[in-house]
Amino acid sequence: MNTLLQISGLKKQFGGVIATDDVNLEVTKGELHAIIGPNGAGKTTLISQLSGAVRPDSGTITFKGSNITNRPAHARAQLGITRSFQITSLIMSMSVLDNVALAVQAHDGHSFKLFKPARKITHLRKNALQFLQQVGLENRADDPASALSHGEHRQLELAVALASSAEMMMLDEPMAGLGPEESATMINFLKTLKGQKTILLIEHDMDAVFALADRISVLVYGKIIATGKPDEIRFNDDVRHAYLGEE
Amino acid sequence: MNTIGKITIAGMLILAIVPPVLLLSGQAFYMDLATRLVILGIGAVSLNLILGFGGMVSFGHAAFIGLGAYAVGIPAYHATYGEFEMVASYNGLLHIALAVGFSALFALITGAISLRTKGVYFIMITMAFGQMAYYFFLSLDIYGGDDGLTIDVRSELPLINLDSPMQLYGLSYVSLAVAMYLVHRMVNSRFGMVLQGTKGNVERMATLGYNTYYYQLLAYVISGAMCGYAGFLLGNFTTFISPDMMHWTRSGELMFMVILGGASTALGPILGSSLFILLEEILSSFTIYWHLPFGLLLILVVLFIRGGIMGLFKNMGGSSK
Numbered sequence: 001m002n003t004l005l006q007i008s009g010l011k012k013q014f015g016g017v018i019a020t021d022d023v024n025l026e027v028t029k030g031e032l033h034a035i036i037g038p039n040g041a042g043k044t045t046l047i048s049q050l051s052g053a054v055r056p057d058s059g060t061i062t063f064k065g066s067n068i069t070n071r072p073a074h075a076r077a078q079l080g081i082t083r084s085f086q087i088t089s090l091i092m093s094m095s096v097l098d099n100v101a102l103a104v105q106a107h108d109g110h111s112f113k114l115f116k117p118a119r120k121i122t123h124l125r126k127n128a129l130q131f132l133q134q135v136g137l138e139n140r141a142d143d144p145a146s147a148l149s150h151g152e153h154r155q156l157e158l159a160v161a162l163a164s165s166a167e168m169m170m171l172d173e174p175m176a177g178l179g180p181e182e183s184a185t186m187i188n189f190l191k192t193l194k195g196q197k198t199i200l201l202i203e204h205d206m207d208a209v210f211a212l213a214d215r216i217s218v219l220v221y222g223k224i225i226a227t228g229k230p231d232e233i234r235f236n237d238d239v240r241h242a243y244l245g246e247e
Numbered sequence: 248m249n250t251i252g253k254i255t256i257a258g259m260l261i262l263a264i265v266p267p268v269l270l271l272s273g274q275a276f277y278m279d280l281a282t283r284l285v286i287l288g289i290g291a292v293s294l295n296l297i298l299g300f301g302g303m304v305s306f307g308h309a310a311f312i313g314l315g316a317y318a319v320g321i322p323a324y325h326a327t328y329g330e331f332e333m334v335a336s337y338n339g340l341l342h343i344a345l346a347v348g349f350s351a352l353f354a355l356i357t358g359a360i361s362l363r364t365k366g367v368y369f370i371m372i373t374m375a376f377g378q379m380a381y382y383f384f385l386s387l388d389i390y391g392g393d394d395g396l397t398i399d400v401r402s403e404l405p406l407i408n409l410d411s412p413m414q415l416y417g418l419s420y421v422s423l424a425v426a427m428y429l430v431h432r433m434v435n436s437r438f439g440m441v442l443q444g445t446k447g448n449v450e451r452m453a454t455l456g457y458n459t460y461y462y463q464l465l466a467y468v469i470s471g472a473m474c475g476y477a478g479f480l481l482g483n484f485t486t487f488i489s490p491d492m493m494h495w496t497r498s499g500e501l502m503f504m505v506i507l508g509g510a511s512t513a514l515g516p517i518l519g520s521s522l523f524i525l526l527e528e529i530l531s532s533f534t535i536y537w538h539l540p541f542g543l544l545l546i547l548v549v550l551f552i553r554g555g556i557m558g559l560f561k562n563m564g565g566s567s568k
């Protein structure tokens with residue numbers, strides 16, 4: 001088996017709330033693994049522990065065979081893990097293209113280069129523009145990120161994640177707040193990414209999840225209650241009880 | 248060129264022409280004002296690098312001015328009165344090296360600690376380090392303590408005679424132009440993009456893979472070194488130095504200049520220092536409590552004109568950036 005990411009015994013508690021409760025999970029190279037679960041189940045907290053934004057109380061995270069549990073966020077990004085944010089987290093004062101170019105630049109050697117104008121470095125700009133084209137934002141390249149609509153912010157979040165050229169992308173509700181049409185575009189786009197990248201997808205939209213995922217894990221109150229192929233999850237009794245809310 | 252660029256060139260042209268003309272027509276007083284303005288302008292430009300572009304609100308920047316000034320005063324003192332033969336010297340190049348070197352070192356040490364904190368804590372801790380420098384020089388009785396130290400002989404530089412007001416102004420003006428150019432290049436480089444990105448969203452930058460701490464620290468060191476150089480000039484200008492140059496109120500004044508003029512613009516700090524010097528001159532002729540109306544003015548600017556004076560121009564010019 002070709003494991004890219006392994007989580008074992010992960011725990012995180014916020015005061016009285018157990019956000020992550022002894023989570024064990026393996027993500028295989030190249031799969032699209034969806035994590036579903038009700039509001040407040042601890043999906044975002046899980047991703048934040050994987051990206052390094054939140055420190056777990058205990059447990060280990062292994063990526064490509066090395067223990068990264070205590071690595072800072074920027075070191076994990078350099079190793080090839082990136083995330084998008086459920087609540088858009090961009091550099092609003094900079095242009096749309098600058099936002100993506102910074103992601104490209106992060107993997108183009110160190111940035112202690114103090115003299116040459118960064119906006120005139122063609123390969124940074126060209127690559128960044130390509131990622132904007134992929135998500136369909138190229139015509140907004142020179143606008144400040146703050147000027148984009150909510151839907152466009154979601155697209156830009158995705159473009160930035162793509163530009164990080166990470167092996168594993170963790171997408172936190174990329175479709176949150178999108179209209180039906182925009183969602184359909186996003187689903188189609190994620191389909192084109194399948195196989196090229198390992199993707200950990202958090203999503204509430206069940207149609208999207210069942211259309212996209214190779215495997216699904218169900219998180220309830222910080223615990224993973226089931227992991228399996230979409231059909232196994234769809235017909236799993238525990239899941240129907242605890243989450244899909246049937247009978 | 249956009250509106251902001253034109254205004255910047257115009258402002259620098261005025262500074263290049265008007266003060267020398269006034270001096271030649273016998274108005275030495277205005278030359279004095281202009282020299283102080285230009286030197287403090289360098290300090291403000293250096294602060295703008297970290298405050299305006301890096302979002303690091305340093306409330307201790309006057310310490311670097313003081314360090315730079317004492318880097319002139321102490322060697323000159325020993326050259327005149329003996330002792331400490333090692334440092335005794337009138338050599339201006341040595342003074343510059345000491346000013347820049349010690350400021351960079353002080354910035355490296357204090358920055359490495361301060362940058363572990365954020366927000367209000369960063370403001371407080373940089374202020375505390377500034378005050379530490381202030382009290383350190385206050386306690387040095389040999390250099391006059393709080394009475395200060397008179398510089399009897401100005402730094403000796405090749406080709407330039409700092410005793411000539413015109414030449415001192417010339418050096419200060421060119422230094423300002425170079426400082427502005429360097430900051431302009433830096434903030435638009437890869438390094439500058441990281442610096443501005445960090446100001447905008449630290450978490451995002453870490454997620455992209457940037458170890459933002461070291462980028463901020465380098466900016467802090469460069470800014471401190473540049474400000475130390477301004478101190479070298481200020482020492483030679485006033486020929487009297489005292490710990491008062493490092494007091495936190497002086498750091499506050501530098502911040503005023505940057506914010507008043509317009510942070511994260513090239514000319515903003517210069518406009519800010521110009522307005523500061525003019526207001527100081529005008530208001531202090533009415534009342535010794537001139538800081539009060541000045542503070543009120545600053546609050547009004549911060550509340551009602553986003554981006555300071557340059558912000559006003561930007562809105563008038565209607566250019567996007």
Ligand SMILES: Nc1ncnc2c1ncn2[C@@H]1O[C@H](COP(=O)(O)OP(=O)(O)OP(=O)(O)O)[C@@H](O)[C@H]1O
Pocket residue numbers: 014017018019037038039040041042043044045046086
């Ligand atoms: N920084 C924090 N401090 C305190 N409690 C937190 C913090 N972050 C999350 N929590 C709590 O942990 C639990 C899990 O939150 P989390 O955001 O991970 O859920 P989620 O599954 O992503 O929910 P949603 O579907 O609404 O996005 C919630 O009860 C939340 O209130």
Ligand SMILES: [Mg+2]
Pocket residue numbers: 043044045086
């Ligand atoms: Mg969430």
